[in-house]
Amino acid sequence: MTFVDEFPGEAKLVRWHFGVSFVALALGGLFGILQGLYRTGYFRDALPINATEYYAVLTAHGVLLALVFTTFFICGMFVWAVTRSLDRPLASGRLAWAGFLSMLLGTVLAATAILNTFVPALPFEDSAVLYTFYSPLKAHPAFYVGAALLIVGSWVVGGDYFLTFREWRKDNPDSRIPLQTFMVLTTFIMWYLATLGVAVEVVFFLIPWSFGWIETVDPLLTRTLFWFFGHPVVYFWLLPGYVAWYTILPKLSGGRLLSDPLARVVFVLFVLLSTPVGFHHQYIDPGIADGFKAIAMTNTMMLLLPSLLTAFTVVASMEHGARQRGGEGYFGWLRALPWDEPAFAGMALAGLMFAAGGFSGMINAGMNINYLIHNTVWVPGHFHLTVGTAFALTAMATTYWLFPQLTGKRLQHRTLAMIQPYLWFVGMALMSNAMHRGGLAGLPRRTAEPLFQDAGGSPFETVVGGVSEIQFQIAIGATLLFTSLVLFLIVVLGTWLSRPRIGELRVNGSLPEPLSGADDGPRVLDNLALWAGIAVLLVVLAYGVPLWGMVENGLLEPGASPIPV
Amino acid sequence: MNIHRFEKLWLAASLLLIVAFVGTIVYGALGAGIAMVDDSGGTVDPDDPASSPNFEEPGVYESADGEVDVYVISRQFFFQPGSNDPIRVPADRDVTFHVASADVTHGFQLVGTNVNTMVIPGQVAEITVNFEETGTHYIVCNEYCGAGHHDMEGRVQVVPEAAFDGQEVSDS
Numbered sequence: 240m241t242f243v244d245e246f247p248g249e250a251k252l253v254r255w256h257f258g259v260s261f262v263a264l265a266l267g268g269l270f271g272i273l274q275g276l277y278r279t280g281y282f283r284d285a286l287p288i289n290a291t292e293y294y295a296v297l298t299a300h301g302v303l304l305a306l307v308f309t310t311f312f313i314c315g316m317f318v319w320a321v322t323r324s325l326d327r328p329l330a331s332g333r334l335a336w337a338g339f340l341s342m343l344l345g346t347v348l349a350a351t352a353i354l355n356t357f358v359p360a361l362p363f364e365d366s367a368v369l370y371t372f373y374s375p376l377k378a379h380p381a382f383y384v385g386a387a388l389l390i391v392g393s394w395v396v397g398g399d400y401f402l403t404f405r406e407w408r409k410d411n412p413d414s415r416i417p418l419q420t421f422m423v424l425t426t427f428i429m430w431y432l433a434t435l436g437v438a439v440e441v442v443f444f445l446i447p448w449s450f451g452w453i454e455t456v457d458p459l460l461t462r463t464l465f466w467f468f469g470h471p472v473v474y475f476w477l478l479p480g481y482v483a484w485y486t487i488l489p490k491l492s493g494g495r496l497l498s499d500p501l502a503r504v505v506f507v508l509f510v511l512l513s514t515p516v517g518f519h520h521q522y523i524d525p526g527i528a529d530g531f532k533a534i535a536m537t538n539t540m541m542l543l544l545p546s547l548l549t550a551f552t553v554v555a556s557m558e559h560g561a562r563q564r565g566g567e568g569y570f571g572w573l574r575a576l577p578w579d580e581p582a583f584a585g586m587a588l589a590g591l592m593f594a595a596g597g598f599s600g601m602i603n604a605g606m607n608i609n610y611l612i613h614n615t616v617w618v619p620g621h622f623h624l625t626v627g628t629a630f631a632l633t634a635m636a637t638t639y640w641l642f643p644q645l646t647g648k649r650l651q652h653r654t655l656a657m658i659q660p661y662l663w664f665v666g667m668a669l670m671s672n673a674m675h676r677g678g679l680a681g682l683p684r685r686t687a688e689p690l691f692q693d694a695g696g697s698p699f700e701t702v703v704g705g706v707s708e709i710q711f712q713i714a715i716g717a718t719l720l721f722t723s724l725v726l727f728l729i730v731v732l733g734t735w736l737s738r739p740r741i742g743e744l745r746v747n748g749s750l751p752e753p754l755s756g757a758d759d760g761p762r763v764l765d766n767l768a769l770w771a772g773i774a775v776l777l778v779v780l781a782y783g784v785p786l787w788g789m790v791e792n793g794l795l796e797p798g799a800s801p802i803p804v
Numbered sequence: 805m806n807i808h809r810f811e812k813l814w815l816a817a818s819l820l821l822i823v824a825f826v827g828t829i830v831y832g833a834l835g836a837g838i839a840m841v842d843d844s845g846g847t848v849d850p851d852d853p854a855s856s857p858n859f860e861e862p863g864v865y866e867s868a869d870g871e872v873d874v875y876v877i878s879r880q881f882f883f884q885p886g887s888n889d890p891i892r893v894p895a896d897r898d899v900t901f902h903v904a905s906a907d908v909t910h911g912f913q914l915v916g917t918n919v920n921t922m923v924i925p926g927q928v929a930e931i932t933v934n935f936e937e938t939g940t941h942y943i944v945c946n947e948y949c950g951a952g953h954h955d956m957e958g959r960v961q962v963v964p965e966a967a968f969d970g971q972e973v974s975d976s
Contacts (some may be wrong), residue, residue, distance in 0.1 A: 291951040369948055373909045375850070375925060376950060458850065458909060458925045500805050522840060523920055526847070526927035529840040536829060540822045547818040551811055601825060606840060607832040610918040614911050614946035681915035683946035688954035690944055698915045698942035760805050788843075797926030799850035802880075802908050804950065 242323060242644040242748050248332050249322045250645045252339065256315025257638065257645070259343060260308050261731060264631075267303035268724040270296045275670070275717030278687065279710035293687035294367040294804075295356035301370030302353060305476075305626060307346050310389060312634050313479045314342070314396045317423045319641065320482060321400045323748060324419035330402035338395030345388025352382040365804045369685065371469070372445070374461045377801035380449040387441045390434050397427040415757040416765050418499055419486055419750075425506040426478040428771045429471055429513050432778065436467025436517070448801060455798025459526045460789045466517035467782065474513040476626045478506070480593075480633040483586055484553045486750055487640060491583040492560025492576055496753035497552050500760025505552075508545040510770045512538055515781030522609045531785045532606055538781065539604040546597055553590060559754070581653070582746075585636025585660035589629050592667060596624030599675060614685075617678020620671045628667050632660060635727050642734055643744050650745065651733035655726045662723035670716025673709045676701060682709075841921045845902060845928030853877055853904035858928075864891060872899045878910040878923045880950050886943050886958030893935065893960060894968035900932040911946035914960060922947060935962040 243250040274296050277286050288296055318335065322328060329335055352366035366378035372386075400423055404416070416424070444456045444464075489496045496502065518535035521527055558572055566575025577583045599621040602608055612618065643650050650656060680699040683690070690698075699706050763769070807815075832838045848856040854877065862875045862884050874891055877884045885891050893899045903912045905925045912929065913920040919941075921929040935941075945956035 290954055294948060294951065294953070297948075367951075373947075376908045455850075459927055462909070462924065497808075498806075498811075501807070501811070521922075523929075524922045524927075525841055525845050525924060525929035526843050529842045532840055532842075537826060540826050543822050543825075544818055547821070548811075548815065551814045555810075605825065605832075606829050607836075607838040607918075608829070610838070610920045613920050614913070614922075681913070681917075681944075683911070683913070683944050685946075685948040686944075686954045690942070690954065690957050698940075700916060755806055797847050797850050799925040802950070 241647055241744060242319065242641075243647045246322050246328055249318055249329060252329075252332070252335055253315040253319050254645050255339060256311045256318070257642070259346070260311035260315065260634075261728065263303040263307040263311065263346070264724070265728055267300050267308060268721055270300040270303070272717055272721040274300055275721075276714055279714040279717075281710075281714045290687040292356055294369070294685075295353060295365070297685065298367045298369050299350070299353045302349060304631075305370050305472075306386075306389065307350075309476050309626065309630060310393050311342065311346075313475065314338070314393055316479055316482070316634075316637065316641070317400060317426075318396070319645070320419040320423050320486075321403055324417035325403060325407045327403065327407060329399050330406050331399055334402070335396050335399045338392045338397075338399070341388050341392030341395060343392075345385040345390075345392060347385070348381045348388065349385030352379045352385065355379070367804050371465060373465070374445060374448070374456050374458050375799035375802050377449055377803050380446060383441050383445045383449055387438065387446065390438055390441075394431065394434070397430065400424060400427060415762075418502060418753070418757065419482060421503060421765065422478065422482045422485070422506050424767060425510050425770070426475065426482075428767060428774065429478075429510050430475050432771075432774055433468050433471030433475070433514050436464045437469075440464035440468075444795075453795060455795050455800055457789065457795055457797060458799050459524070459797075460786075460794075462524070463517070463521065463527075463786065463789060466520040467514070468517075469520055470517045471513040473622070473625060474509050476630040477593075478509060480589065480630050481505070481549060483633050483637045484549070484590055485556075487637065488553065488583070488586045488590075489556040489560055489753075490750055491580060491586065491640070492557045493564040494556060494560025494562075495751040497556045497559065498755040498759075499753040499757045500755065500764065501548060501552055502753075503757070503760055503764040505545040505548050507764060507770050508542075510774050511777060512542045512545075514774065515777045516542065518781075518785075519604055519606075519609075522606050523613050526789075527785060528788075531781070534781055536604060536606045538777075540601075543597070543601065550590075550594060557587070579657055581650075581656035581660060582636045582640035584657070585632050585639065585663075588660050588664045589632035589636065592624050592632070592664065593629035595671075596621060596629060599624065612678050614683060615678035616674045616682045616684045619684050620674025620678055623667060623671050623674070627671075628663070632663050635663075636660060638727075638731060640746055642731065643746055644748050646735065647739050647744070648734050648737050649743075650730065651737050652726075652730045656730045659723050659726040659730070662719055662726065666716045666719025666723060668716070669712045670720065673712035673716065676704070677706070677709045677713075680706065680709075682706070838918065839932070841929055841931055843927075845930040847926050848904050848928055850905070850925035851907075853906055853928075856904075858902065859904055864893060870897070872897055874899060874901045876901060876903045876912070877906050878903060878912060878945065878949075878956075879906045880908065881945070881952035881956040883912070883943055883945075883956070883958040886960070887956070890940070890959035890961045891943075892963055892968065894965045895935050895938045895962050896965060898932055898934050900930060903929045903931075908949045909947055910949045910956070911944070913944050913946045914941040915944055917941065920946070938962045938964055 352363040363379040363381045366382040368378040561572035561575040566572030680701045910923040941960040943958035
């Protein structure tokens with residue numbers, strides 16, 4: 240039975256989440272192509288923005304994609320994962336809708352403040368503070384209130400997952416937690432812990448400060464609270480991708496997941512290690528002793544472990560599937576995989592690209608190596624492979640498989656859907672590789688104009704090629720990515736607007752049992768309270784002393800006055 | 805829990821890789837002597853760093869024992885000194901940059917080098933470097949700092965020891 244027939248209320252909730260998510264994706268992508276062309280100097284005179292407005296474009300691109308597209312998609316996808324794997328409706332539909340509305344209201348407030356730069360008739364005022372909103376650069380209060388509502392809304396939706404699980408537990412006191420629900424709950428334990436940082440930053444400092452109720456804030460403290468959240472948020476993006484790779488991809492490959500217990504181990508490791516690492520974004524910040532940075536680095540390096548384990552399990556599951564389909568040989572089995580299946584191709588290519596992103600992340604994580612690439616265009620080159628592909632492309636691929644089950648409609652424009660992941664892959668390979676190389680040459684990120692135009696020769700020295708060639712590749716890559724995004728939107732919109740029940744669905748929601756099931760793993764893996772407790776302890780160890788050092792001279796000291804954008 | 809032999813091998817190789825990575829960093833710190841920017845610079849008034857004794861007149865100073873200290877204030881959208889007048893420092897000497905902000909968060913990077921630090925209001929970033937060769941380095945602000953961020957740039961000129969007139973204050 241299709242998901243929409245079994246859980247019509249939940250299917251509607253997921254559709255609304257996905258709908259908002261895709262609107263943010265469309266707008267964010269539009270800002271992305273604008274920014275890519277402007278920055279690289281192609282058709283600059285024809286573009287409707289100037290150098291100052293570039294930063295509002297950049298803010299909109301970052302906020303809409305990194306915070307809005309992701310959060311809505313994840314909260315929606317997890318509603319599906321919880322209800323499907325527990326085989327019961329949400330404990331409270333009303334609660335989940337309340338959370339959704341809070342997220343939507345927050346998004347509208349923040350987006351209105353950002354878009355004010357282009358449409359001055361909108362309420363609020365310029366808020367081009369980028370998605371990191373470092374104080375004392377100040378946005379309109381609506382921006383911060385919007386951010387808070389978005390996060391609180393996600394807490395509320397997440398609360399519904401736990402309530403639903405609690406009801407299920409009453410009926411199934413001795414069963415192992417179904418794998419997808421286990422993944423959702425562990426991801427949200429991490430999310431609750433991580434978002435505490437940004438919630439405190441926004442609610443206790445930036446909102447009162449932007450309204451003028453307090454005069455100053457401590458830029459280092461607020462920045463540290465941001466990065467307390469700012470690294471685990473990348474695992475909040477990544478883990479739903481892992482949910483898809485562990486539970487959907489093996490089926491699409493024609494086989495089964497290799498090991499359920501190892502999947503649980505991986506998620507537990509993320510709960511423990513995702514948060515006490517934020518200082519690795521502050522390696523070259525003054526005001527933080529290097530010992531705390533070294534602790535964060537060690538934790539970060541340990542985080543490689545769950546991702547390396549995932550690489551093994553996911554690839555092995557794909558190989559198992561390929562051999563079920565008749566694949567043979569050491570590498571010949573790769574040919575037996577369904578590369579013409581959009582959902583499979585999207586997830587597999589996203590996984591491949593994540594491997595590259597993982598390696599550039601290892602460079603970022605190297606404390607002293609970080610000097611060379613910190614705040615260069617290498618960094619966005621890296622995270623376009625991770626959130627921009629491992630998450631985004633997996634989300635699109637998941638949509639191809641899941642959306643028909645949420646609507647009862649066959650996927651339309653299947654040929655476009657088949658091309659789309661490959662186009663994304665090629666576009667991202669060009670753009671991201673060029674950005675990494677540009678970063679090594681010292682090209683900074685987040686800047687509207689080429690620097691040192693009057694210097695008579697560029698100070699940016701590349702190993703091979705040159706800056707203009709790098710910019711050309713970025714522009715071509717961005718154009719291909721935007722084209723790929725348009726294809727995705729055509730497929731989704733076409734499917735959504737198509738008439739229902741024309742032909743059988745090509746997909747069904749049943750997911751095969753893993754080769755090694757949950758009962759092969761120790762029961763302690765399901766002890767969520769234990770893992771949450773250890774995670775809190777690790778955070779206290781990593782953050783307790785340095786945060787105390789920042790607040791002991793006064794919560795608002797050294798205090799910086801607001802500087803409007 | 806049943807773990808396949810290949811997976812055990814993979815696990816061991818992964819752990820080895822992690823240890824090796826941490827090893828490269830330890831080597832960088834202890835062997836190559838790369839120190840991290842830390843809290844040694846102390847704090848200043850975020851709204852008015854020039855009220856702090858060291859930043860009253862930003863510029864290049866040579867102390868009695870031959871150390872060179874460069875005090876720089878970053879503002880929307882210039883480095884003082886650095887943007888209007890290049891910062892002149894000698895080659896083959898330890899030069900310590902002390903960088904503070906007078907308004908928002910900035911970045912201070914000499915393009916293509918390890919001289920790269922955040923400049924956070926209220927904090928003084930300290931970074932010591934020994935320039936082996938003479939020539940010009942380009943300073944970029946590599947953190948978004950407002951509408952004119954892309955105009956925020958400067959220069960460091962590394963001059964031969966003989967051409968360096970100590971006690972120099974390159975005011976802007």
